[in-house]
Amino acid sequence: MSDPGYRLLDCGDRAMTVELGKTVDPTVNAQVIALDAALRGAGRSGLLETVPTYRSLLVLYDPDLLTRADLVALISAHWPPPDGSAQALRRWRVPVHYGGEHGADLADLAVGAGLSPEEVIALHSGRDYRVYMIGFAPGFAYLGGLDPRIHASRRTDPRPKTPAGSVSIGGNQTGVSPPLELPSGWQLIGRTPARSYDPARAEPFLFTAGDLIRFDPIGRAEFDALSEAARAGETVATLERIDG
Structure with missing residues (x-):
């Protein structure tokens, strides 16, 4: 056979x-x-x-x-399934406030990579990431395509709680947490006001497998303003469609 x-x-x-x-x-x-x-x-x-x-x-x-x-x-x-490579892709522009209290591991990760924090931010936000899957917690997006220069091992002392909306790096992956406090051993580099999961929305999950994500660095004041908007029900992440 x-x-x-x-x-x-x-x-x-x-x-x-x-x-x-x-x-x-x-x-x-x-x-x-x-x-x-x-x-x-x-x-x-x-x-x-x-x-x-x-x-x-x-x-x-x-x-x-x-x-x-x-x-x-x-x-x-249904095997093989239709080739969808020619179809338009969904790309989300996701705002992120990097470093400080929202990215507690950014400075150490930068030292380990031989880079400045600003260089890590530029590398992390300078490319599209593929959403490979949603898992671990509702709306947690596992992303592929991380620049090898900022691959980072997981922490030896996982945190029992990390902030809602954390953006983190674990090995050769980066990820976006839902608006929930979660345990994690990944390196925290930033936080997004966008809510990848909201049970009050008609479609609770913002991202789906196969989507693309690009991160847009924002300042603290913009993060606070967008967080308020997100609490009021706004998506705050921007959806684009690009050719496959």
Whole structure:
């Protein structure tokens, strides 16, 4: 039998993981997102939820309405998924106040990298990042594409609480926290007033897997003003659409 290009892993009797690769890779992640869209668009009864990750897709289903064999056939019928590379991408411009009380680890990270804090900020804010997945906590965005010069190991003493909206670096990744205090061992370099998760919104999650994010440095006064606007329900991050 030929290799279908993916591996199926049962997760109990109500979920299945479709594993598409073994490495963190934008092409693999794009396939995950495309398969996610294809399965959700199939409209099959019993397909409850799909959860895209870096390199796999978790599919939750009701075996009383959709048997395992039927799910396997459904996945096969939608593989390979349509190539979405020509479609317009969503890019979010996310304001960030770097350093100071909002980026407690910025100075030490800069020393470790042999850079100034201003150089770290310029490198961090000078490129687009891919949202590989949302996980760990509602709205926490795992981002790929961090400049190797500012890769930084996780802290040896994780914090039991970090500020809501923290922007941080952990290894070769950077991330955006939701408006919740969370434990973390990542290096804190800034904070955004934008709320990646808000249950009061019609769409609670601001970012989705496959989106792009670019960070815009802001001063403390602007951070405070945008924080007030965000509390009043404004998005404060700006959505752009760019060619794929």
